[in-house]
Amino acid sequence: MSGTAHAAHHDAPHQPVFVGKVKDKLDALFPKYPTRMACLLPALWMVQEERGWISADAIAEVATVLGLTPAYVRGVATFYTMYHLHPVGRHFIQVCGTSPCHLCGSDEVMKAILQQTGCGEVGATSPDDRFTVVEVECLGACGFATPILVDDDFHDSVTPERVAGILARYP
Amino acid sequence: MGFPHPSHSKETVVLSKYFGDADARTYAGWVKRGGYEALKKALGMTPEAIIEEIKASGLRGRGGAGFPTGMKWSFMPKGDNKPHYLVCNADESEPGTFKDRELMRWTPHQLIEGCAIGAYAIGAERCYIYIRGEFTEPWHVMTKAVEEAYTNGALGANVFGSGKRIDIVLHRGAGAYICGEETAMMNSIEGRRGNPRIKPPFPAVAGLFGMPTTINNVETLTAVCHILNRGSAWYKGLCLSSPKSTGTKLFSVCGHVMKPGNYEVTMGFPMKDLIHDLAGGMRPGRRLKAVIPGGSSVPIMNAAEAEAALCDYEGIVAQGSMLGSAGFIVMDDSADIVYEIYRLAKFYAHESCAQCTQCREGTAWTTKILERILKGQGKREDLDLLLDLSEQMTGKTICVLSDSCATPIVSGIKKFPEEFDAYLSRAKAPALAAV
Numbered sequence: 001m002s003g004t005a006h007a008a009h010h011d012a013p014h015q016p017v018f019v020g021k022v023k024d025k026l027d028a029l030f031p032k033y034p035t036r037m038a039c040l041l042p043a044l045w046m047v048q049e050e051r052g053w054i055s056a057d058a059i060a061e062v063a064t065v066l067g068l069t070p071a072y073v074r075g076v077a078t079f080y081t082m083y084h085l086h087p088v089g090r091h092f093i094q095v096c097g098t099s100p101c102h103l104c105g106s107d108e109v110m111k112a113i114l115q116q117t118g119c120g121e122v123g124a125t126s127p128d129d130r131f132t133v134v135e136v137e138c139l140g141a142c143g144f145a146t147p148i149l150v151d152d153d154f155h156d157s158v159t160p161e162r163v164a165g166i167l168a169r170y171p
Numbered sequence: 172m173g174f175p176h177p178s179h180s181k182e183t184v185v186l187s188k189y190f191g192d193a194d195a196r197t198y199a200g201w202v203k204r205g206g207y208e209a210l211k212k213a214l215g216m217t218p219e220a221i222i223e224e225i226k227a228s229g230l231r232g233r234g235g236a237g238f239p240t241g242m243k244w245s246f247m248p249k250g251d252n253k254p255h256y257l258v259c260n261a262d263e264s265e266p267g268t269f270k271d272r273e274l275m276r277w278t279p280h281q282l283i284e285g286c287a288i289g290a291y292a293i294g295a296e297r298c299y300i301y302i303r304g305e306f307t308e309p310w311h312v313m314t315k316a317v318e319e320a321y322t323n324g325a326l327g328a329n330v331f332g333s334g335k336r337i338d339i340v341l342h343r344g345a346g347a348y349i350c351g352e353e354t355a356m357m358n359s360i361e362g363r364r365g366n367p368r369i370k371p372p373f374p375a376v377a378g379l380f381g382m383p384t385t386i387n388n389v390e391t392l393t394a395v396c397h398i399l400n401r402g403s404a405w406y407k408g409l410c411l412s413s414p415k416s417t418g419t420k421l422f423s424v425c426g427h428v429m430k431p432g433n434y435e436v437t438m439g440f441p442m443k444d445l446i447h448d449l450a451g452g453m454r455p456g457r458r459l460k461a462v463i464p465g466g467s468s469v470p471i472m473n474a475a476e477a478e479a480a481l482c483d484y485e486g487i488v489a490q491g492s493m494l495g496s497a498g499f500i501v502m503d504d505s506a507d508i509v510y511e512i513y514r515l516a517k518f519y520a521h522e523s524c525a526q527c528t529q530c531r532e533g534t535a536w537t538t539k540i541l542e543r544i545l546k547g548q549g550k551r552e553d554l555d556l557l558l559d560l561s562e563q564m565t566g567k568t569i570c571v572l573s574d575s576c577a578t579p580i581v582s583g584i585k586k587f588p589e590e591f592d593a594y595l596s597r598a599k600a601p602a603l604a605a606v
């Protein structure tokens with residue numbers, strides 16, 4: 001079970017991400033691509049893995065490390081839905097809602113998740129900051145409806161009855 | 172094999188033979204099952220001979236367009252002294268499709284082997300496998316398998332002592348259906364927004380990093396291993412109907428069937444058997460209403476069309492739709508066609524990269540109009556408006572996402588007019604709450 005790192009406070013000074021092991025990981029990627037810019041998606045993933053979300057300061061750091069401008073990095077980051085440009089709850093839940101899963105009852109799964117996490121509505125974070133729940137498009141597992149992702153863990157064939165058991169694993 | 176269901180006697184199990192068999196995931200397990208023999212054989216052939224073999228097999232791309240694979244490979248320039256790239260499309264995001272996920276999660280070495288053969292055939296030393304960001308499990312399985320392949324000399328500077336260099340780099344997407352489009356994928360690998368590029372230039376001329384590039388789907392590349400092992404004549408012989416559609420194919424069947432899963436059958440297999448027998452048919456007391464067979468981007472079929480269709484590129488066209496990515500979205504008589512089409516339009520509106528006006532505006536407006544109909548606020552003219560918008564969204568944009576949104580709408584209105592009428596006449600209660 002993988003927990004996303006806690007959301008950092010807005011006002012804390014930015015601690016560089018690309019130092020030590022994380023820097024080594026990024027450096028190891030450079031030979032795999034002919035340009036530094038190509039390491040942008042992986043670099044953004046590294047930030048998110050370390051910090052739970054990608055702050056404006058982190059965007060500026062990525063830009064410096066890869067020789068890009070912050071505006072460019074932000075432009076790319078905003079294109080992709082999986083990068084969190086705002087803090088999210090400790091656990092991030094993605095529930096598929098596209099037609100194949102809708103046919104198989106994804107609405108009921110979503111309802112159960114919203115209720116039991118205390119999020120109340122799609123896109124919200126629970127008052128205890130434990131969960132953020134979003135609806136996403138087809139997760140490529142339509143034969144295992146309804147799939148949900150909790151952080152990096154993929155759960156297949158989720159039914160409203162299974163929700164409580166799954167949530168209990170994410171304190 | 173429709174994992175987790177056991178293999179069905181009517182399946183022709185080639186690519187999916189080891190689904191559910193965890194030992195096949197390891198290098199040693201794969202070798203024990205005859206793995207990497209195809210790559211060794213390929214390294215003893217000339218690239219031209221491999222391309223001829225693939226051409227002769229009749230293999231067509233499994234990513235959606237069905238372009239002949241051998242021909243695609245032959246477009247790559249020779250002796251140009253530029254780096255060439257192979258890109259493996261593992262972005263699988265087309266609603267209804269979930270076959271590449273299973274191929275990667277159970278048989279990662281099958282894909283690595285196919286990529287290595289493809290790379291060698293097109294003169295590439297490097298292959299990028301672009302895996303959608305949400306595929307966390309396939310990502311971990313593939314990462315481990317690639318490491319093992321390097322350790323065992325199946326990848327690296329001197330593949331199996333042949334003197335040939337082949338590297339595989341896994342690249343993780345970050346949530347964007349459009350990155351499955353080949354030129355958007357190249358932009359995404361380059362560290363850009365995933366906007367499709369205008370063609371020409373075609374990827375074989377100027378693709379990834381401006382270099383000659385071939386892009387193939389996961390299933391296409393895995394099939395290559397078996398063609399080399401067993402020969403093009405064998406593969407070509409796997410054909411139940413049109414000679415233009417050969418081999419086996421994984422059909423992802425989902426929605427209202429008792430046993431959703433990936434079923435591997437010979438091209439030309441009857442759709443009726445696939446749905447009613449292999450996938451377990453409808454739930455008790457239910458009957459088939461509709462199938463969208465190509466993933467969601469193709470015309471919707473009514474029950475009669477679906478039950479008459481043969482599952483290959485030509486057979487599905489003959490019944491008014493397209494094979495596409497072969498993800499069958501099955502709907503029984505409880506399904507609300509208008510709602511499901513609305514939900515698909517919403518999908519396309521969410522996924523449009525927004526660089527073409529017709530697509531950006533068209534996907535958003537068709538969604539809003541369908542929403543209005545579902546709220547019980549639709550007007551008769553709305554159907555004409557939808558058809559008119561769809562017309563303007565078709566054939567006019569940089570990529571076909573725009574067309575893909577229009578297709579289910581147009582075919583839905585044509586084939587299920589009574590379902591729209593029920594909302595327009597207020598005979599049916601609104602499916603969405605009016606605000």
Ligand SMILES: Cc1cc2nc3c(=O)[nH]c(=O)nc-3n(C[C@H](O)[C@H](O)[C@H](O)COP(=O)(O)O)c2cc1C
Nearest residue numbers: 232233234260262263264351352353386387388391
């Ligand atoms: C909007 C859009 C999305 C696509 N998504 C995928 C995808 O998820 N996987 C895939 O293999 N091909 C996808 N394709 C098709 C690719 O552009 C490309 O044709 C294919 O990967 C080529 O491989 P093949 O020749 O082996 O089929 C998509 C195309 C479009 C227009």
Ligand code: SF4
Nearest residue numbers: 524526527530568570
């Ligand atoms: S058709 Fe849509 S998704 Fe395709 S390039 Fe144009 S705006 Fe982007």
Ligand code: FES
Nearest residue numbers: 096101139141142
């Ligand atoms: S529609 Fe839900 S996983 Fe495909």
